[in-house]
Amino acid sequence: SKSPSPRQNMLVRYFIMKSSNLQNIEISQQKGIWSTTPSNERKLNGAFWESRVVYLIFSVQGSGHFQGFARMGSSIGCEKSQDWGSAGFGGVFKVEWIRKESIPFHFAHHLLNPWNDNKKVQ
Numbered sequence: 032s033k034s035p036s037p038r039q040n041m042l043v044r045y046f047i048m049k050s051s052n053l054q055n056i057e058i059s060q061q062k063g064i065w066s067t068t069p070s071n072e073r074k075l076n077g078a079f080w081e082s083r084v085v086y087l088i089f090s091v092q093g094s095g096h097f098q099g100f101a102r103m104g105s106s107i108g109c110e111k112s113q114d115w116g117s118a119g120f121g122g123v124f125k126v127e128w129i130r131k132e133s134i135p136f137h138f139a140h141h142l143l144n145p146w147n148d149n150k151k152v153q
Contacts, residue, residue: 042082042083042084043082043083043084043085043086044078044082044084044085044086045085045086045087045088046074046075046078046085046086046087046088047087047088047089047090048065048067048087048088048089048090049090049091049092050089050090050091050092050098051091051092052091053091053094053098055115056089056091056098056099058114058115059089059101059126059128060099060128060131062114063104063125063126063127063128064112064114064123064124064125064126065087065101065123065124065126066111066112066114066115066120066121066122066123066124067107067120067121068119068120068121069119069120069121071121072107072121072122075103075107075124076106076107078103079103079105079106079107080106084102084103085102085103086100086101086102086103086129087100087101087102087103087126088100089101094133095135095136096133096134096135096136097133097134097136098131098132098133099128099129099130099131099132099133099134100128100129100130101126101127101128101129102126102127102129103124103125103126104124104125104126104127105124105125106124107121107122107123107124108122108123108124109122110122110123111123
């Protein structure tokens with residue numbers, strides 16, 4: 032028989048959200064919203080409905096830093112935001128920013144992701 036997935040019965044989920052630019056993170060911090068690619072929506076919505084809380088850790092690609100973290104405040108709907116233009120994003124959802132601070136990746140190098148071959152979290 033197959034052993035149970037380590038994800039079963041998790042009350043808290045964490046996702047690293049990579050942004051192509053800092054402007055998207057600034058918009059999110061100002062307006063309390065986020066939008067992601069349609070391919071990520073199913074995973075995030077599933078986590079939102081199946082978990083007690085979903086934390087999103089934000090990083091701009093190539094920055095070598097995390098820019099802060101937020102709690103997912105709503106499921107992802109169909110409504111799109113003009114704030115991101117037509118960059119291929121899906122629906123908008125609410126985020127509640129907990130910390131807005133640039134944190135270098137090396138502060139998290141002791142954290143390993145068991146669902147990504149135990150690679151460093153960054």
